[in-house]
Amino acid sequence: MKAIVTGGTGYIGSHLVKRLLKDNWEVAIIADPKFGYDNILDVKNRITIFEYTGQIQELIKFFRDFNAGIVFHLAAAVLTNPSPEQLPILIDSNIRFGTEILEAMSDSGTKLIVTTGTYWQNYNGEEYNPVDLYAATKEAFEKILKYYVEAKGIRSIVLRLYDVYGEDDRRPKIWNLLKGIAGTDKSIDMSPGEQILNLVHIDDVVSAYISAYNYLKQNSEIKSEVFGVYAETQKTLKEHVNELEKTLGKTLRINWGAKPYKKREVMKPAYLFKNPPNWKCMKLVFIN
Amino acid sequence: MKAIVTGGTGYIGSHLVKRLLKDNWEVAIIADPKFGYDNILDVKNRITIFEYTGQIQELIKFFRDFNAGIVFHLAAAVLTNPSPEQLPILIDSNIRFGTEILEAMSDSGTKLIVTTGTYWQNYNGEEYNPVDLYAATKEAFEKILKYYVEAKGIRSIVLRLYDVYGEDDRRPKIWNLLKGIAGTDKSIDMSPGEQILNLVHIDDVVSAYISAYNYLKQNSEIKSEVFGVYAETQKTLKEHVNELEKTLGKTLRINWGAKPYKKREVMKPAYLFKNPPNWKCMKLVFIN
Numbered sequence: 001m002k003a004i005v006t007g008g009t010g011y012i013g014s015h016l017v018k019r020l021l022k023d024n025w026e027v028a029i030i031a032d033p034k035f036g037y038d039n040i041l042d043v044k045n046r047i048t049i050f051e052y053t054g055q056i057q058e059l060i061k062f063f064r065d066f067n068a069g070i071v072f073h074l075a076a077a078v079l080t081n082p083s084p085e086q087l088p089i090l091i092d093s094n095i096r097f098g099t100e101i102l103e104a105m106s107d108s109g110t111k112l113i114v115t116t117g118t119y120w121q122n123y124n125g126e127e128y129n130p131v132d133l134y135a136a137t138k139e140a141f142e143k144i145l146k147y148y149v150e151a152k153g154i155r156s157i158v159l160r161l162y163d164v165y166g167e168d169d170r171r172p173k174i175w176n177l178l179k180g181i182a183g184t185d186k187s188i189d190m191s192p193g194e195q196i197l198n199l200v201h202i203d204d205v206v207s208a209y210i211s212a213y214n215y216l217k218q219n220s221e222i223k224s225e226v227f228g229v230y231a232e233t234q235k236t237l238k239e240h241v242n243e244l245e246k247t248l249g250k251t252l253r254i255n256w257g258a259k260p261y262k263k264r265e266v267m268k269p270a271y272l273f274k275n276p277p278n279w280k281c282m283k284l285v286f287i288n
Numbered sequence: 289m290k291a292i293v294t295g296g297t298g299y300i301g302s303h304l305v306k307r308l309l310k311d312n313w314e315v316a317i318i319a320d321p322k323f324g325y326d327n328i329l330d331v332k333n334r335i336t337i338f339e340y341t342g343q344i345q346e347l348i349k350f351f352r353d354f355n356a357g358i359v360f361h362l363a364a365a366v367l368t369n370p371s372p373e374q375l376p377i378l379i380d381s382n383i384r385f386g387t388e389i390l391e392a393m394s395d396s397g398t399k400l401i402v403t404t405g406t407y408w409q410n411y412n413g414e415e416y417n418p419v420d421l422y423a424a425t426k427e428a429f430e431k432i433l434k435y436y437v438e439a440k441g442i443r444s445i446v447l448r449l450y451d452v453y454g455e456d457d458r459r460p461k462i463w464n465l466l467k468g469i470a471g472t473d474k475s476i477d478m479s480p481g482e483q484i485l486n487l488v489h490i491d492d493v494v495s496a497y498i499s500a501y502n503y504l505k506q507n508s509e510i511k512s513e514v515f516g517v518y519a520e521t522q523k524t525l526k527e528h529v530n531e532l533e534k535t536l537g538k539t540l541r542i543n544w545g546a547k548p549y550k551k552r553e554v555m556k557p558a559y560l561f562k563n564p565p566n567w568k569c570m571k572l573v574f575i576n
Contacts, residue, residue, distance in 0.1 A: 056372045084344045084391050088384055095428065096379045099421075103372050128431070129438055133387075136435035140383065140428035143416070147424035150417055151552060264439060 002026045003213075004066060004110070006101060007074030008047075011171055012116075012164060012205055014039035016072055019206045021046055028066050030059075030075070030101070056100055063108035070213050071105060073098060073115040080132055087133075094137035099144050106152040114212040117142065117160040119198070119228065125270035132264065142226075149224045157212040158226045160273055166202030178241065183250035189258035193238035195267045198230045201283035205229055211279035228273040231281035290314045291501075292354060292398065294389060295362030296335075299459055300404075300452060300493055302327035304360055307494045309334055316354050318347075318363070318389070344388055351396035358501050359393060361386060361403040368420055375421075382425035387432050394440040402500040405430065405448040407486070407516065413558035420552065430514075437512045445500040446514045448561055454490030466529065471538035477546035481526035483555045486518045489571035493517055499567035516561040519569035 003020055007013035008029030020027050021043055028048035031037070037044055050062045077093035079086055098115070105111065120135035121128060130136035148154040165175060181188055208229040216222060235243070238256065245252050261267075275281075291308055295301035296317030308315050309331055316336035319325070325332055338350045365381035367374055386403070393399065408423035409416060418424035436442040453463060469476055496517040504510060523531075526544065533540050549555075563569075 056375070060372060084348060084388070084395075087344070087387050087391060091379065091384045091387060095383060096376055099375055099379060100372070103375060107372075123438070128434065130431070130435045132439070133432070133435050136432050139431040139434075143418075143427040143431055144421070144424050146416065146427075147418045147421050150411070151420070 002028070002066065002068040003070050003072055004028045004030060004063070004068045005072045005074065006030045006097070007076060007116075009035050009037055009039055010074060011039065011166075011169055012161075012202065013072075013074040015166070015202050015206050016074065016209055017047060018043055019210070023210070028062075028068065030062075052097075056103065059100060060104045060107050063104040063110055066110075067108065068110045069112065069217070071101060071110060071113040072209055072213075073101060073113055076116065076134075076138075078134060080134055082133060090133060090137050094134070095141050095144065098141050102145065102148040102152070102154060105154055106148060111154055112213070112216050113145075113154060113156045114209055114216065115141070115145065115156060115158050117158045117226070119160050119162050119230070119269050120266065121160065122270040122272055123264060123266065125268075125272070127272065131266060146224070155216055155220075155222060156224045157216050157222075157276070158224075159208055159212055159276065160226060160228045161205065162198040162200055162228070162230045162269060164202055164205050165199050169202070174237075175244065178244060178252055178254075179248070182245070182248050182252055185253070187253035187255055189255045191237075191259050191261045191265070192257040193241065193254075194236050195261065195265055196234050196236055196269060197240055198234045198269050199240065200229055200231050200281055204231075204279075204281045204283055207282075208276050208279050211276040215277045226273045227276040227279075228271055229276070229279075229281075230269070230271060234269070290316070290354065290356040291358050291360055292316045292318060292351070292356040293360045293362065294318045294385070295364060295404075297323050297325055297327055298362060299327065299454070299457055300449075300490065301360075301362040303454070303490050303494050304362065304497055305335060306331055307498070311498070316350075316356065318350075340385075344391065347388060348392045348395050351392040351398055354398075355396065356398045357400065357505070359389060359398060359401040360497055360501075361389060361401055364404065364422075364426075366422060368422055370421060378421060378425050382422070383429050383432065386429050390433065390436040390440070390442060393442055394436060399442055400501070400504050401433075401442060401444045402497055402504065403429075403433065403444060403446050405446045405514070407448050407450050407518070407557050408554065409448065410558040410560055411552060411554065413556075413560070415560065419554060434512070443504055443508075443510060444512045445504050445510075445564070446512075447496055447500055447564065448514060448516045449493065450486040450488055450516070450518045450557060452490055452493050453487050457490070462525075463532065466532060466540055466542075467536065470533070470536050470540055473541070475541035475543055477543045479525075479547050479549045479553070480545040481529065481542075482524050483549065483553055484522050484524055484557060485528060486522045486557050487528065488517055488519050488569055492519075492567075492569045492571055495570075496564050496567050499564040503565045514561045515564040515567075516559055517564070517567075517569075518557070518559060522557070
């Protein structure tokens with residue numbers, strides 16, 4: 001059981017790396033040293049680290065040598081409001097890098113990949129309508145992936161993620177901001193808060209990757225499928241915040257409605273794809 | 289009537305530039321100086337040339353200043369069998385550059401674009417199945433385009449091109465190879481030749497871009513459509529070659545079947561999209 005993880009130094013990726021190690025996998029990550037290793041310091045000496053500098057022949061050689069059974073592809077640039085100068089970063093991270101991974105896979109014995117999409121590819125519940133350019137690059141990558149599936153014998157599962165949360169999440173999410181002002185005099189302006197969020201705990205998200213792998217591994221007739229990693233329950237942002245307030249036992253001073261909704265705010269997530277087989281969201285209560 | 293043409297120094301683009309000039313348009317091209325200006329030497333001093341070096345703020349300023357009514361986007365890297373090292377070229381040319389064009393459009397008064405796809409996006413007649421990675425990057429770009437249509441008020445038409453030919457085509461196409469050996473002792477090994485080609489003359493292809501513009505301009509309710517630029521008649525490669533032989537009045541020594549078909553050879557083009565409105569392929573005979 002050997003896995004290559006991209007994005008292994010990120011929030012979700014680092015949790016996946018640790019889960020794989022716990023399950024006795026041999027793990028390699030493909031890393032960009034400029035992002036550092038803060039999230040995996042405790043396991044850094046137990047994994048293989050390939051620092052990719054854009055020399056694709058080195059990447060190909062690494063894939064041939066390591067000979068993994070699966071790639072978990074989580075690397076992405078998440079820029080929800082990119083400047084024009086940042087477009088190349090979005091495209092390089094979310095399309096080019098993944099294409100190079102697929103090319104290296106084609107040339108190696110590693111033919112299985114579980115990759116990462118977002119429910120933001122389905123604005124208004126449409127089969128495809130991206131909330132933002134980030135979501136569009138995710139869809140674009142799936143179109144590249146299709147080539148490798150059809151022509152190069154790659155077998156894939158795309159996991160469309162919803163809102164991921166967890167105790168140690170240091171990403172700039174609203175929950176961290178709220179915890180920072182809880183119990184203080186500071187107030188915060190927010191939208192009316194009626195948008196529905198489907199929150200899934202990081203441990204459940206990690207399990208979804210494992211379930212996807214098992215399903216792909218055990219069903220050799222599957223070429224390519226898409227699953228959605230969402231919980232059965234869903235609440236509005238306001239309801240989640242009320243719950244957080246109770247959990248913390250502190251008051252949150254929020255001016256609901258002081259800000260408008262974002263342009264293309266997702267008021268109601270769409271659920272176009274089934275959950276991964278043999279996976280269920282276990283942590284149904286949002287405890288932060 | 290002001291147009292910005294990308295790929296204006298290429299085969300199809302240069303013909304479009306000349307047609308637009310003939311129709312009294314003011315034309316600007318966005319060029320990469322490394323490809324040279326061989327195809328447009330005769331009109332170079334009648335057009336505006338913006339040499340793009342990757343400084344997107346300069347591109348944005350150019351779009352604002354020139355204030356075109358339409359972008360004809362034909363720039364592409366056509367690499368049908370790219371090496372791993374060439375993947376970034378494919379993605380940069382076929383996805384990133386077009387995204388930057390759309391970004392610059394969003395920030396200017398230029399909201400209409402006619403862009404270029406290929407019938408190779410529909411292998412086996414499927415809604416989407418790319419013949420090769422080139423076709424996959426074309427599909428990927430259409431997914432990026434969708435974002436700008438939905439979120440930024442861009443209105444677009446995609447023209448899916450078939451096999452373009454013309455008297456002055458210097459691209460490495462089979463016809464040039466055949467003309468080179470016609471009447472000589474040289475022979476050439478080819479596949480069995482039963483694959484159907486839908487050949488469209490360059491003048492007709494250029495007219496399709498103009499028809500697409502007129503349709504987009506005259507119908508302000510259209511957000512995004514796709515059309516196919518194909519002829520009513522279609523013949524096999526072998527039939528086309530026989531015709532070429534007659535036209536040239538010279539014998540061609542071809543060993544039909546000495547080579548196998550390519551992997552993922554398109555034996556029968558699919559016609560999933562209508563022709564552009566008010567457009568018809570006029571040159572029905574393949575004369576080369």
